[in-house]
Amino acid sequence: MATRDDVLRELGLTPRWRLRTTMPAPAVAVAASVAADAPAASPPPTDPDGTREVRIARLAWDAFAADVDACTACGLYRTRHKSVPGVGDRDAEWLFVGEAPGAEEDARGEPFVGQAGRLLDNMLAALGMARGRNVYIANVLKCRPPNNRTPEPAEADACRPYLERQVALLRPKLIVALGKSAASLLLTTDATIASLRGRVHRYRGVPLVVTYHPAYLLRNLPDKAKAWEDLLLARRTVAQSARPDPAEPPSVP
Numbered sequence: 541m542a543t544r545d546d547v548l549r550e551l552g553l554t555p556r557w558r559l560r561t562t563m564p565a566p567a568v569a570v571a572a573s574v575a576a577d578a579p580a581a582s583p584p585p586t587d588p589d590g591t592r593e594v595r596i597a598r599l600a601w602d603a604f605a606a607d608v609d610a611c612t613a614c615g616l617y618r619t620r621h622k623s624v625p626g627v628g629d630r631d632a633e634w635l636f637v638g639e640a641p642g643a644e645e646d647a648r649g650e651p652f653v654g655q656a657g658r659l660l661d662n663m664l665a666a667l668g669m670a671r672g673r674n675v676y677i678a679n680v681l682k683c684r685p686p687n688n689r690t691p692e693p694a695e696a697d698a699c700r701p702y703l704e705r706q707v708a709l710l711r712p713k714l715i716v717a718l719g720k721s722a723a724s725l726l727l728t729t730d731a732t733i734a735s736l737r738g739r740v741h742r743y744r745g746v747p748l749v750v751t752y753h754p755a756y757l758l759r760n761l762p763d764k765a766k767a768w769e770d771l772l773l774a775r776r777t778v779a780q781s782a783r784p785d786p787a788e789p790p791s792v793p
């Protein structure tokens with residue numbers, strides 16, 4: 541079994557990804573610049589009266605994956621192999637959100653299982669965490685866009701109720717948006733990742749930190765140090781956050 545040092549060496553992070561004993565104060569001043577707490581966008585055309593959205597907002601965990609698998613609200617169900625609802629600890633404090641499944645995820649039905657996923661696992665290990673232990677991993681889109689193309693706005697809109705339901709069921713202390721696409725879709729902003737990093741946003745009332753997508757980090761090794769700073773901000777935020785009140789789930793209309 542790999543030790544933490546092995547993991548850091550594998551990531552090329554030593555010695556930079558070493559936890560300092562004196563931490564700067566968390567960026568508790570929540571960014572007010574993003575509209576993530578804004579009212580939900582209008583329902584997709586496939587749900588003109590909103591009944592699908594209401595039904596999804598009431599799904600129990602045990603019904604969730606089957607519902608995603610049966611979804612035909614956008615055209616992606618025609619080209620994907622497996623739906624990729626999400627994986628992890630249903631009681632997790634951390635929720636990591638990527639853009640959409642890639643080829644390996646589409647084949648296996650699990651998010652972040654390709655090369656980028658292995659780096660994500662190593663990032664979790666560097667934090668002393670592991671997939672499935674206090675961590676839940678999902679994507680904004682539950683089905684793979686053909687050839688990994690950028691999701692269409694209508695596809696993201698059709699899938700939005702599913703992520704909202706996952707957030708409501710999990711009540712995570714923190715969401716980590718992996719990459720610009722996930723951050724843009726969650727925060728409904730076109731801002732650059734550079735401008736979104738380093739502060740705490742909110743999605744449906746839940747603190748949200750933006751960092752680079754692991755696939756980007758694989759191609760841009762020097763930015764791993766910045767990603768580590770993001771994860772430390774995330775960890776400090778988790779330490780300071782209370783769990784959202786279950787009596788007030790953020791996404792139930």
Ligand code: URA
Pocket residue numbers: 638639640641642645650651652653654656679755
């Ligand atoms: N990239 C993503 O955004 N999500 C995955 O599940 C895999 C790669």
